Amino acid sequence: MRWVTYEAGEGIRTGVIDGEAVQGLAAGTTLESLLASGSLAEAGEDARRAPVEVRGLDEVRLLAPLRRPPSVRDGLCFLEHLRGCYRALGRHGDLDPVWSQSPAFYFANADAIVGPYDDVPIAPGSAMFDLELEVGAVIGRGGRDLHPDRAEEHIIGYTLYNDWTARDHQVVDMAKGIGMAKSKDSAITLGPALVTVDELESYRRDGRLALELSATVNGEELTRGTLDQVDWTFGELLAYISRGTDLPPGSVIGSGTVPRGCLLEHVDTAELADFKRWLQPGDVVSLRGEGLGETQQTVTQGIDVIPLRPAG
Known part of the structure; x- marks a missing residue:
């Protein structure tokens, strides 16, 4: 189903897509509540058999399928993306062995989620605003201490995920050394739908989903790749994330960026600030995913920053 x-x-409202229509459930029903109660499949059958309302897709505005999930974590499953970022920053050579010992992730801001066609303001004070092409996995059956060979069984479906990033703020975050903060705090795009795993089985190759993914800025393709290029699978990432902690239904886990799926990896200047392709007001960013659909969003002007006094 496509929720x-x-x-x-x-x-x-919440509903399922059937052709060019949306078959809606009763007001007050949310995907978060259906996932928490374990009743998504039953509700889907209700929506198909006896919808409360039916609307054409051209009559509705699609929002993020999960507007406020219980948690959002973003992984780094494509190590080639990391290598590309390091090259842009003038760092060459092999990755530190720690990157091959366990997956990496950070806690993202569930309150920053926006819909697949919403405008996205530039993060306050940023002059180096960037997109990131990712896929989000949504947990259907909660658990903890998951086994890497079976953890993907806990995924109910997938959605496109854009991890908007202020690269100049990220430089500050990295210098402080306690993780991602304001660089990743302004927006996360989910959508246009939560596509259940059964809808995507035809794209599975050698046990991995081989979804073709692409991103464009103002109609110019930035990158194209496939989800099965990952170095760490979703099963391995979920097993690592769930060690010693509960992973509740409705949680969203990002795949990390498809190689060359962000502007940082295309930097061709000695100084990041001299790069001319950072996102500007009026730019249109689109992500596409085989079986997942397409997002299309316009970047808008952000607000001015209120200065803080120096501490100490």
């Missing part, structure tokens, strides 16, 4: 959250002038 969506939508607005059609009478409040926010």
Whole structure:
């Protein structure tokens, strides 16, 4: 099923896509609540058999399928993306062995989620705003201490994920050394739908989902790749994330960026600030995923920053 959250002038609703229509459930139903109660499949059958309303896709505005999930974590499953970022920063040579010993992830801001067609303001004070092409896995059955060979069984579906990043703020975050903060705090795009795993089985190759993924800026393709290029699978990432902690239903886990799926990897100047392709107001960013659909968003002007006094 292709689950969506939508607005059609009478409040926010949840439903499933059937052809060119959305078959909606009762007002007040959310994907978060259906996942928490374990009733997503039953609700999907209700939506198909006896929808509360039916609307054409052209009559609704699609929102993020999960607007406020219980948690969001973003992994780094494509090590070639990391190598590309390091090259842009003038760092060459082999990766530190720690990157091959366990997956990496950080906690992202669930309150920053935006829909697949929403405008995205540049992060306050940023002059180096970037996109990141990713896939988000959504947990259907919770668990902890998952086994890497079976952890993917806990995934209910997938969605496109854009990890908007302020690269100049990221330089500050990295200098402080306690993890991602304001660089990753302004927006995360999910959508246009939560596509359940059964809908995507035809794209599986040698046990991995081989979804073709691409990103464009103003119609110019930035990158194209496939999800099965990952060095760390979702099963391995979920096993690592769930060590000693609960992973509740509705949690969203990002794959990390498809190689060359961000502007940073295309930097061709000695100084990051001299790069001319950082996102500007009016730029249109689109992500596409085989079986997942497409997002299309316009970048807008961000707000001015209120200065803080120096400490100490």
